[in-house]
Amino acid sequence: MARINKSALTKLEIIQVASRLFLTEGYSNTSIKMVCKELDMSPGNVTFYFPTKEHLLAELVELLCMYQWKRMEIEADEGISSIMAICLEFTAMATMCEDPIARDFLRSAYTSDLCLDIIRSNDADRAKRVFGQYRPNWNHEQYVEAEILVSGVEYATLMTAGEPVSLEYRISGALHNILGVYGVPPEVREMKIKKVFAMDYRNLGKKILSEFKQYVEDSNEQAFMDLLRRA
Numbered sequence: 001m002a003r004i005n006k007s008a009l010t011k012l013e014i015i016q017v018a019s020r021l022f023l024t025e026g027y028s029n030t031s032i033k034m035v036c037k038e039l040d041m042s043p044g045n046v047t048f049y050f051p052t053k054e055h056l057l058a059e060l061v062e063l064l065c066m067y068q069w070k071r072m073e074i075e076a077d078e079g080i081s082s083i084m085a086i087c088l089e090f091t092a093m094a095t096m097c098e099d100p101i102a103r104d105f106l107r108s109a110y111t112s113d114l115c116l117d118i119i120r121s122n123d124a125d126r127a128k129r130v131f132g133q134y135r136p137n138w139n140h141e142q143y144v145e146a147e148i149l150v151s152g153v154e155y156a157t158l159m160t161a162g163e164p165v166s167l168e169y170r171i172s173g174a175l176h177n178i179l180g181v182y183g184v185p186p187e188v189r190e191m192k193i194k195k196v197f198a199m200d201y202r203n204l205g206k207k208i209l210s211e212f213k214q215y216v217e218d219s220n221e222q223a224f225m226d227l228l229r230r231a
Contacts, residue, residue, distance in 0.1 A: 005227065005230075014035065014039065015056065017038045017039055018030070018035050018056040019056075019059065019220065022057065022060055022105060023101065023213050057112060060109075061115045064212065067211075070215070071085065083188075084195065086130055087196050091175075092208035093154070095201060096209045097159070103159075110155040111155075116151065121144075123147050128140065128143045131184065134184055153174050153177050157171070157174040168197060172193055
């Protein structure tokens with residue numbers, strides 16, 4: 001039997017603990033020392049694999065992107081259009097930000113150059129698939145450029161939680177702007193947004209947040225199992 005790759009195992013252990021702490025204690029409230037204490041590991045061992053806490057956040061953002069693709073696949077099987085799936089995803093993110101820990105995670109991700117590059121690259125790939133019918137002549141670079149605008153709209157909307165402007169107004173305005181960037185006609189935008197608000201969209205955010213936490217746990221556990229299986 002082959003030996004277990006100890007380096008890969010240590011890396012997975014660090015990701016698992018850091019991800020859990022980020023989603024329970026908050027990214028800003030979690031320090032490398034806290035991760036080390038959980039693992040009974042020296043700071044040097046952790047920073048050997050992840051030079052900064054931001055690099056650990058990037059691992060969690062990668063999992064978020066994978067989860068978003070998975071949600072779109074599930075919703076497609078349920079007969080939900082890809083455009084509607086994007087609308088529901090953003091709505092869920094906006095309502096999630098009423099939870100201070102979730103808001104801290106997303107704020108940290110959108111203000112990290114490393115993580116924002118991951119988000120924009122992932123979302124540009126999805127946008128090309130979802131909105132290609134409205135922007136048939138766009139190349140990949142144009143989708144990337146569009147995502148720079150879209151991520152700005154997303155951040156501005158997500159980070160105004162607790163402000164006097166209502167959640168519904170902020171979501172509606174953001175979706176109009178985001179869909180407009182990709183050439184979705186006004187009447188289609190209105191229809192999709194109306195469908196969003198016909199749902200229990202506040203509880204949607206709670207459901208998605210809970211599902212994402214479980215997805216992170218399951219994905220990390222699966223990564224361990226895959227590593228052991230290859231040994």
